[in-house]
């Protein structure tokens with residue numbers, strides 16, 4: 686089993702970034718992603734981590 690970093694794709698600029706350092710995890714149900722590239726904010730994002 687490979688321990689991969691979760692990746693999120695910005696819906697605004699389509700830039701793919703790893704979540705650690707980008708994500709503010711208040712809880713498992715309330716996460717906020719801020720795109721480093723365009724500044725887009727997304728709440729309750731889905732990751733490929735399931």
Ligand SMILES: [Zn+2]
Pocket residue numbers: 695696697698699700720721722723724725
């Ligand atoms: Zn972006």
